Amino acid sequence: MLRRNTKQKQIVFETALRLDHPTATEVYEEVHKDHPTLGRATVFRVLKSFAAEGKLRKVILFDSGEIYDKTLDGHCHFRCTKCGKIVDVKVSMAEAERKVMEETGSAVVSSAVEFFGVCRECKGKEIS
Ligand SMILES: [Zn+2]
Ligand SMILES: [Zn+2]
Incomplete structure (x- = not known):
């Protein structure tokens, strides 16, 4: 179970890094192509935990809502x-x-x- 969780987190993280300033939905849609069993709720939860851990930066953009940024420094x-x-x-x-x-x-x-x-x-x- 733990191994599976770690793998899922890895997939979500790598996808978030590959996409440019994606929304959680965009990460989910990209993950879903190769890993259809990985649910939307899981992807959203994993992204939130990465933001809380400081591995991704959650940014709110004007009129497109929350996006996940791999650039962690203030910019x-x-x-x-x-x-x-x-x-x-x-x-x-x-x-x-x-x-x-x-x-x-x-x-x-x-x-x-x-x-x-x-x-x-x-x-x-x-x-x-
Ligand atoms: Zn342009
Ligand atoms: Zn940025």
């Missing part, structure tokens, strides 16, 4: 409004967080910033 996201691609952007939010703390007197513990625009590939298509 921002750029999202293409044409193709929906999500790109990690290393931008320090330290300055912005300091400003928020100064202006509101609150303690900031995390931040989630998204940038929107048209990615390089989509921009190329527009011109040609």
Whole structure:
């Protein structure tokens, strides 16, 4: 039983790493192709436990809900409004967080910033 659990966790983890910023549903659908016996509830539960253990980062994106991120360091996201691609952007939010703390007197513990625009590939298509 334990061995089976470990294997299931491994499959879910590897799939989450392979996909780019997937939702839990996307991980489940991908896992399901090769492992039809692995249930949706299991996949969701395993993903949650990975997030709790800090092996994946759960991020809430504007209008697409929760996604699982393999990049664990704090970072921002750029999202293409044409193709929906999500790109990690290393931008320090330290300055912005300091400003928020100064202006509101609150303690900031995390931040989630998204940038929107048209990615390089989509921009190329527009011109040609
Ligand atoms: Zn694009
Ligand atoms: Zn990311």
